[in-house]
Amino acid sequence: MYLCISVLVVFFQMELLTLPALRRMAICGGTHGNEMTGVYLVQEMARRQKEEGDKAWPVPLVLVLSNPRAMQECRRYIETDLNRCFTSAILSFPITDSTPYEIRRAHELNALLGPKDSKEAVDVLCDLHNTTANMGVTLIAYSPNEWICLHIYKYLKGKMTLAPVRLFMVNIPKNEAYSLESVGKNGFSLEVGPQPHGVLRADIYNYMKEAIELSVEWIGLFNSGVMIEGGEVDAYVFHKSIDYPRDPESKQITAAVHPQLQDQDFCCLKSGDPVFLSFSGETVCYKEEEALYPFFINECAYYEKGIAFHLARKTTLKIPSVRVQRN
Amino acid sequence: MYLCISVLVVFFQMELLTLPALRRMAICGGTHGNEMTGVYLVQEMARRQKEEGDKAWPVPLVLVLSNPRAMQECRRYIETDLNRCFTSAILSFPITDSTPYEIRRAHELNALLGPKDSKEAVDVLCDLHNTTANMGVTLIAYSPNEWICLHIYKYLKGKMTLAPVRLFMVNIPKNEAYSLESVGKNGFSLEVGPQPHGVLRADIYNYMKEAIELSVEWIGLFNSGVMIEGGEVDAYVFHKSIDYPRDPESKQITAAVHPQLQDQDFCCLKSGDPVFLSFSGETVCYKEEEALYPFFINECAYYEKGIAFHLARKTTLKIPSVRVQRN
Structure with missing residues (x-):
């Protein structure tokens, strides 16, 4: 037993990764136009950013409303689900007159926040979602070696006071990744519920607000140069539907x-x-x-x-x- | 105190109304196409009626899906809110090529279940709705002298085991009444929640199923000729929004x-x-x-x-x- 603990300590002592600073973070709401928390939270953060300028957050934030037409009609999407349009294949389609609205919008967002897999892409992209399921705060990440996302998850799990925090791992290659967060160098979705689509609940708003504020706080901490300890985290890996x-x-x-x-x-x-x-x-x-x-x-x-x-x-x-x- | 009780007893003894038999009841679902409980409950009742024939219920039921196009698209309505189209004024508009879908549908439903204020109208019309609000089972009636609706409410309140039962009184004249249930000689909405629109929850389905079965049971009891005692019931009367x-x-x-x-x-x-x-x-x-x-x-x-x-x-x-x- 003593030996095991010693080995574990050595393992963690050895495992120290140095990673590039996170100079720009994007927070996106309204990717699904009837998931209201992200829509109102991004608008409130933009209001605060206008009021307080660069001092509002410890890292520059790009605040985006992803699907304005769907938001206007309070629908998930107009022609096709925007959050399935960010594969490398779809992002390299040529745009024609008959290209669906959401695919056009995916190209625009890729130009603004990416391009995907390029050095110009935002360092962290967090996409805000709601679910009618009782999922509390769930981070969705693509693979088990996305260290920044995993550290943010660990930080939220330790600090969140309002709701349970979990991690769902999609576990597919990044070029097959279809959702908006895959455009950032590091990316995750924040899925918060239960909330009916088309409805805004104050409790769910507060869960998402706390999760975003803690994520931004962690990035500030990381950029400050301190070593942030690793460890073990629980995750749920997709099996089937x-x-x-x-x-x-x-x-x-x-x-x-x-x-x-x-x-x-x-x-x-x-x-x-x-x-x-x-x-x-x-x-x-x-x-x-x-x-x-x-x-x-x-x-x-x-x-x-x-x-x-x-x-x-x-x-x-x-x-x-x-x-x-x-x- | 003794005098008061005596007066009350005399009052109730004197108050016995004889009312016409209730020979035909309509149950409508999908008036709002994304309120799923009514849609699935009406379909299940139609399946049972097909299987068991006239013996399925103690009173002949007309089972209606009110807004099939909105149901198809899982939206509240296509062009205008169907459940605001049943005023005497709108039902007497001539139909033209530019008449919105829901107004056409209101005329069709009025022909099928009414005409409103005629002796051909169904004796009882119950329209099934869901709300995202935490309203349990709420009956909505138009005026405080709709004795059949009030008796059904009293019966549900005494018998429902699964959810709280309440009555909301709109309190406007019947010719200004805008919703589908106003087409029947007696009519009420059954509003059951909380449930996200576009979602079907088994608990909410069971609440509505129990409420409908008890309503039909009461009508059978009334038609059998027994005296059904009156009394006092709580109600919530609309004040403002x-x-x-x-x-x-x-x-x-x-x-x-x-x-x-x-x-x-x-x-x-x-x-x-x-x-x-x-x-x-x-x-x-x-x-x-x-x-x-x-x-x-x-x-x-x-x-x-x-x-x-x-x-x-x-x-x-x-x-x-x-x-x-x-x-």
Whole structure:
């Protein structure tokens, strides 16, 4: 036991990464036009930035409203889901007269905040989202070696007083990454819920505000030159999606998420647990042997995608200590 | 005191109304295309009716999906709010090529379930709605002498096991009544929440299912010829609507409903209680002297109408005992 602890101490002592300073951060709201918290938070931060100038935050912020037309109509999107338009392939499509609005907008945002995979890209991009699922504050990152995102997650987890904080790891290569945050050198989504789309709740607003203020605070701390200790963090790694039960002919859903599963995001789902309740009253149970962690349970926008919830495996990630590179 | 009780007993003994049998009831879902419980409940009841025929319910039911195009697009409406189209004035407009879809649909529904104020109209019309507000099961009726609706409310209040039941009284003349239920000889809306629009929650589905089954059960009981005792019921009578605080120039909202008011529908609001929390953190308090009852707090669809919540006065209504007229 003593030996184990010693080895661990040596491991963490050895693991010190120096990383470039984070000179510019983008915070984006309204990527989905009916997810209201980001829309109002970005506008409030812009008001404060106008009032206080450079002193408002410890790092220069680019504040962006991503999908103004969808915001205007209080819809997720106008022609296609903007947050699926940031693959390297779509960003290299030529724009023509028939290009959907959101693909045009993706190109504009890539020019403003990227280009993706270039040295001109913003150092950190945080994209603000809401979910109807009971997910508290969930950071979404692409891969388990995004040290800046993982450190911000660790910092939020230690400091957030208002809501539970979790990390969902998509785990796909960056050039296949489809969402806005992949345009930044480091990027993550902040998914906060539960909140109905088209509604603004003060509690959810305060969760997101606290999470953003702490993220910016961490970047200031990192840039100051102190060593920031690593450690271990829990993460949920995407495994698969589960659709609603459907009528084989009409394809209409025939059941709702079971009351015992509803709102239980990130709680372990074991074989035999109720999953769906059919409209005529029958319970459908989870049958797989492996216990997994459901999340995005009954998310409004996922009905059209055929997703009742995602399932994840829970894992522990080791993150090294970090310090900013000296010029 | 003894005298008072005696007078009350005499009052109720004297008050016995005989009313015509209720031979046909309509249940409508999807009047707002993104309020999912009614959509799925009406479809499930239609499936059961097809399976079991006339024996399915104690009274013949007409099951209607009111706004199929809005349901298809999972939106509240396509061109205009269908549930504001049932005034006598709008129902007598001539239809032309430029008539909005929902006004056409209102005429069709009036032909199917009315005509409004005619002897051909369905005897009871119940229109199913959801709200993002924490309103449990709320019946909405137009006037304090709609004895059938009041009796159904009293029955639900005594029998519902799953959710609180309340009555909201709009209190405007029937020819000015704008919503679908006003087409029936007797009509009420069933407003069930909280549920995000575009989402179906099993708990809310079960509340609405229980409320509808009990309503139909009461009609069967009434038609059977037994005397159904009257009594007193609480009701909330509309007083006025309150808008969000707004920027005087941009007209954008500058505050959200305060966390201490959010989800507190039908709880007494007194002078000095917090009402809004501004985006920069200031609390706005309720200043009026009269304590009132807020409801439809932070309803998604009311942002575009400039309503943060309604306020009501609480009152007690006396309802007479009723018995069906013998033929």
